[in-house]
Amino acid sequence: MSQAMTTPATQRRRERRFGMFSLLVLAGMLGVFASSTRGERATFILNDARGQLFELPDLVLPVVPTVILLSAVVAGIAARQFTRGFGSRAVVIVGVVALLFVIAFLTWAAAGGQLSVVGLLRGSLARATPIAFGAMAGVLCERAGVINIAIEGQFLAGAFTAAVVSSIAGDPWVGLIGGISAGVLVAFMLAGLSIRFQADQIVVGVVLIVFATGVTSFLNTQVLSGNPQLNSPTRFPAISVPVLSEIPLIGPVLFRQSLLVFGMIAAVIVLQYGLFQTRWGLRLRSVGEHPLAADTVGIHVLATRYKAVLLGGVFAGIGGSWWTLDAGGQFSREMTGGRGFIALAAMLVGRYSPVGAFGAALIFGFSDQLATSLQLLRVPVPSDLLLTAPYLVTIVVVAGLIGRLRVPAADGKPYVKQ
C-alpha cells in the first residue's frame, strides 16, 4: 500500500464506501436473481470434452437457496463493514464480495440450463492475453516516464502486419515477428516524438491511434480486400502440455492454450521480477521518478526511456498479433475494438505493476468471455446491460476503492539535459 498514513476520518469514509459497495451488490443480488425463477437447478459442467485423467461429476446447485445463502454472506460482510470495518483487508473483502456476486449471478443465469465452467475460464484467460500484453507495454513506458495512450494503435498495427506477414510466409512465428516490428515501429514514433521532439505525449498517443487506425483501415480496403491471399494468416495451434493438461478443470484452463497465452504469463512474471528486483528495473523506474537524479548518478535518461518504450512496443505488438494469429484469423477494420483503452485502464487499475495489471486484465477478459457464454444460455436480462458491468466496476474501483493513483513522478515530462 502506498497510502502510508491515513487519518481516522478518511479511514472511516473509506469504510463507509466499502460498506455501501457491499450493500449495492447485495441489492442487485436479491433484486434481480431471487425474484425471477427460470428453473430449479443450475448445472455447471466441470469436464472438458477433449479428455482428461478422470471425469468430475457435474455441479448441480439449487438456484434459490444458493442465491439466498450467498446474499446472507454478503449481508454479513456489509454489516461488519459498517460496525467494525476490515481495515487494511478491505480491498480483499471487496474482491470476495465481487466474487460472491459473480457466483450468484452465474447460478441464476445457468438456472434450467448448463454452463461449461472450463469454456468460460479458458476463454477468459485467452481474452485477457492481449489486454495483459498491452498493459505490460503501458507499465514499461509509464514507469520510464513516457505516457503511452497509443496502445490501441500498436495493437492495430501489430494485428495487421502479423496477418499479412503470416499469410505471405505461411508461418505464425514469422507473422509474430512482423507484428512485433509493427508494434515497435509505432513505439519508435511515440518515443521519437515525445523524447526527441518533446511533443505533448497525450497528443502524440491519440494521434498515433488515429494514424494506425487510418493506415490499417486504408490498406485493408485498398490492398487486402482485393488480395484475400494476403489476409489468410496461419495461426498458432493450441498447445497441450503433456500430463498437466489432463488434470480435470485446471488442466484445460491453464495448460491447453495457445502459445501466446503461455508467453503472456511468462512475460508478466519476468517483468514483475525485472522491474522491482533487478538493476535494470531500478534504473528504468528512476528515470520515470526523478530523471535529474538518475542523470546525476550517470544513468543515460533518454536512452533508458527509448529502450523502455521500444520494449513496450514489442509487448504491444505481440498483443496485437493475438487477434490475427490466435483468435480471429483474418484482419478486419478496427478489429481490436477499443481493447487498447481497456489495457490502459488495466494498467491503471493494476497501479503500474505487471502482476496488478494482469489481475485487472483477467477481470476484463472474464467479462468479455461471459458475454459470449451468456448468449448461449439465452439469459432474459439484455446482454447489453450485463456487458456494462466491468466498466461500472472499473469506475467504482478507480473512484472509491483504490483512491488516488501514485503516478510515476516524471510521467509525461520530457527531460532536457542541463
Added chain:
Amino acid sequence: MSDDHEPEGNPPGPEGDDADERGRTAGDVLLDDEELARAEIEAAAERAADAKSIGLEASFGERFIAAITGTGVIVTLLAFVSALVIGAFIIAFSEDSVREALGYLFAQPGDAFRAAWDAVSSAYLALLQGSVGGATQLSETFVTATPLILTGLAVAVPLRAGLFNIGAEGQFVAGGMLAGLIGFSLTGLPMAVHLPLALVAGLLAGGLYGWIPGILKARTGAHEVISTIMLNNIALLVSGYLISTTLFRRPDRTDPISKSVEASARFPRLIPWEPGLRVNTSLLVAIVLAIVIFWLVERSTRGFELNAVGLNASAATAAGMNPGRTIVLAMTVGGAMAGAGGAAVILGLQHRLTIGFSAGIGFSGITVALLGRGRIGGTVAAGVLIGALQVGGRNMQAQTGTSLELALVIQALIIVFIAAPGLVRAIFRIKADDLATGQVAKGGGA
C-alpha cells in the same frame, strides 16, 4: 496532471527522521522553482517568437491565420504540406498500377512516376472537389462540421483546465438519445417550443454525462481518462439496449431503429428551396454555442480560473481558487457541448436513433480540439477543416477508389507535425528563432 501527486505517496521516511523528510521536501520545492523558472523563460521566448511572427510586418492574412490556429503560419502550412506529401506516398504505393510499374522501375522509370502522379493528383483533386467544389459539397462540409465543432469544444474546454476528456463520444450519445426521445415522444407542440426543448434536453443529458467524471475526479481523484473511457462504453451499450426497447423502437420494425423525430423538433434547413443542400440551422446553434464558450473561457472570471487551474493547479489553489469546482465545471460544460452535438445530428440530420449513431464523431472531437490547440476559434476552424476532409474523402473514394480512410491518415499527420514543431524544424532545417514554437495546450497525463 502528473504534478498533483500526493505527498503521502512518497515512501515514508524512517520514524523520527523528520529532518531528512523536511530536507527532501525543500529540495523538491527548489526543483519545482527551477522548473517553473525554466518554463517561464521558455514561455517568454515563445511569446516573443509569436509576437515576431504576428508582428507588425505580418500581413492581415498571416495575422488572421495565426490568430485562428494560435501558432505561426509557417508551422501550420508546413504541417499541411508534409502531411499531404506523406499521404501522396501512401496513395502511390497502395495503387496496383504503381506497384506493377515499380516491378520494372529500372527498365522504364517514367512509367512508375507517371502512374504515381496520376493516382495522387486524381485522388487529391477529388478530395478538394468533394469538399469545396460546389454548393452541395460546401453544404455537406458544413453539415459534417457542425457536430465536429461541438465535440471539438467538448474536448477543448476541459483541455484548458488540464483535463483530457476522451468521453465526448459517450456524452454525444447521451445528448442524442435524450434529444431524440423528447423529439419523438412529445407531439403537438409548436416548433418554437419543441425544438429548443429537445436541444436543451440534449445539452443537459450531455452535461450530466460529463459531470459524472468531473465530480469523480474532484471528489475522489478518479482519473478522468479511465472514467470517461468506461462511460463511453457504458453509453454505447445502454443506448443499444434502449433503442431496442418499446420506449424507443419503431412499432412497425423489429430491428433496432427508433421512432422518427416530429417535424416540430427538426432543425429547419438553411436553404429550404434547394433540396440538395442539407445544411441546417444546427450550424447556427453550433456557432452561437462556440461564441458563448469563447466568452466563458477567454473573457469570464470562471474562464480565468479554468485556465489558471489548467496551467498550475497548486498555484491556482494558493491564489484562493477552487480547482475541484473548476474541474466539475469544465467537464460539465464540455459534456453539454458534446450533448448538443448529439442533438444536432439527431434533430438536424438523421431524425431517428440507430445503434452506433455516434459513428466516432466524439472521438474525432479529440482530433479537432488538438488541431485547434485547445483554443475556441482554432477548434471551430479545425472542425470545418476536418469536416471538409471527411466529406472530400467520401468523394475521393467514390471517384477514384482511394479509400476514405486516407483522410484519417492525413488528419493524424497534420496534428503530428503541429504538435511537434521541432519535427517540422528538423525536416525543413529552419532555425529555432525563425519559427514560433508552441506547445499544444497542456493536457492531463495518464
